[in-house]
Amino acid sequence: MSLLLPALVVFLLLNLVAGLWRVFLGPTAADRMLSALLFGSTTVAMLLVLAQWQQSPALRIAALLFVMLAAITSIAFVALTQGRVAARRAPAPPVEPRQ
């Protein structure tokens, strides 16, 4: 049991690295934002495990904040990328580099 929780944290951290790879690859902005949100979910899981392992219940509240902010971030992303249509009237800056 004493080894299970830290091992879980390491496993989740490795998951984060995998998610990070996706953020790095893209290729579109939506891919990046989705993987950033996935990153957020994994972070929530890790905070919950850390709360149990480090005997620090307040981290559960931090996890709650993460979940709430992730929902708001996703709405912000939709709003701001739909706005790109309106911004297209302006001279368009170079698009994202494709790998």
Add this chain to the structure above:
Amino acid sequence: MSHAEVWVVAAAAVFGIGLYSLLIAAHLLRQLIAIKVMGSAIFLVLVVAAGPIDGALDGLPKALVLTGIVIAISAIAFALALLVRLAEVTGSTSLEDDADDDR
């Protein structure tokens, strides 16, 4: 390497990356992100240097850093307002200092 040393070395690397980016980035928005990241690195050093890792006893540096986080967002928000105004007036998103160097 101890826990504290790991964090200090990482914070130092993050600070160096921030300063490097601040110097080479031309876009002011990127430079603002660089300043914010450098600030985070310093916060990390402050907390790690002052307290025991598990005891969580020393509240002073943490309160200091909490203050710092709010001051940082105040400064960033004002800088962003200046940046948007600069873009409105001049259409530019950088401070072209190179033009002055031709003297």
Add this chain to the structure above:
Amino acid sequence: MNLLIDVLIAIGLVVLAWQALVGGSLFRGIVMFIVFGLTMALAWARLGSPDLAMAEAAIGAGVTGALLMIAYWRLRALGASRPTPRSRLRARLALGVGVLSSVLVAMIGLAAVEAIGPGGEAGQALAAALPATGLGNPITGVLVIFRNLDTLLEVAVLLAAYVASRAALGDDKAALPLPPAQDAPLVGALVAVLAPLTVLVAIYLLKAGSQLPGGAFQAGAVLAAGGVLLMLAGRLHPAPLCGLGLRIALVAGTVVFSGVGIIMLALGQPLLAVPGTWAVYLIETAMMVSIGATLVLLFAGSAGLSGKALR
């Protein structure tokens, strides 16, 4: 195993900082910066400071990310040009400066770790003095009682940032552009759940802050996140004038904090003495309202807010 976890998070921080700052498009940089903020929150959690984890998630990543994104969107909407990249000579010089500064920070940090050691004198004094205040959270104790002049000035700095932004943007024209409101059915349902939830969580954080991690700053940032949500969903709109209620909300933190302090001075106590736990709650509530209102207005880039759209 513990060390491995710390090393993995630390490497993540360095890689994310590089991704956010060097190369790639600016939008990717902003997304990476938000992820960097989340990882910072994880680092704070590992360092045993849930207070900072919450503040970093809500303010450092959440609200700062929203401000950066809306500024990016506005720069595009304004059709601002993109700057030409810097010269290669400059990049080489910057590399040297970056490496040197990194070594400097590492040396100072390592020296400080060795010099101070665990639990400095100030921390022990704080732990000894805290029980007398009736507060359980040392950070709230420092912020509201022991170093409250700093906190008062900090709220004033936030107010100054709002006033300075107004001065920079000017009142004489229409508000800055905002993205079109999201009125899809799902968004409406999400707002109906999330907006009251932000208020509930903010009040919980405020109440918990006296004994457990939490406090006015985290609560204010959560309120601000709720305001940003309402604005993106088209329920709140920028207004050219700042209404009376909003003006009161903006200055509430500064006025209540300094007001309590001055009344105590008149009663023969030292300046900014806090008479009891009820005063801590009063001051923190006023600060939360001010922080939330100021951050939402900074996001809106307008003088005020209204329920009805402009025009």
